[in-house]
Amino acid sequence: MRVYLGSDHAGYVVKRVLIRRLRELDHDPVDVGPHAFVQDDDYPPYVLETARRVVADPGSLGVVLGGSGNGEAIAANKVDGIRAVLAWSEDSARFGREHHHANVISIGARVHSVAETTRFVEVFVKAPVSRDARHLRRIGMLTDYEQRRRK
Ligand SMILES: O=C(CO)[C@H](O)[C@H](O)COP(=O)(O)O
Incomplete structure (x- = not known):
C-alpha cells in the first residue's frame, strides 16, 4: 500500500523511523x-500536501506527525475527501480505520514513544x-x- 507521510520538526525523526x-x-x-530537520518549520504545508496526495491516489493512506498531532489532524481534515483521525491508542487507530474509514492518521510525537x-x-x-x-450510513x-458544500 502507498502511504504518504508528512510532519513538521516535531514529527521529523519518527517520520523517518516509520518510513523504514x-x-x-x-x-x-x-x-x-x-x-x-528545521527547528521552527510549520506543519500546514506538509500536512496539506500529504492530504492532497492521499485524495489524488485512491486506495492510499496518509500519516501526519507533529508534537501533539492536533494541528495536523485539523489541517488534514481541511482537504475534501480526507477523514483524518488523531490516534492515541492502538484501539483508536484501529477504530479510526474500521468504523470511520479514516484515510489519514495523525499522531503526536511528543505524546507517544516511537x-x-x-x-x-x-x-x-x-x-x-x-x-x-x-x-457506511454515517x-x-x-x-x-x-x-x-462544494456546490
Ligand atoms: O503539535 C503540533 C501541531 O499539532 C506542532 O508540532 C507543535 O505545535 C510545534 O510546537 P513548537 O513550534 O513549539 O515546536
Missing part, C-alpha cells in the same frame, strides 16, 4: 516532507474497513455534507 518500518512491511512509503507511534501506524494500515450498514452522511 513501512518499507520492511512491503508498503510503499512516500516522504512528503520536510526533507531536512514504539507506540510505530504500533499505531502498523495497526492502522492493517485494519480492514467495516462494511456494516451503520458505519460515513455517507459526512460525504453528502462535503459534496453539498
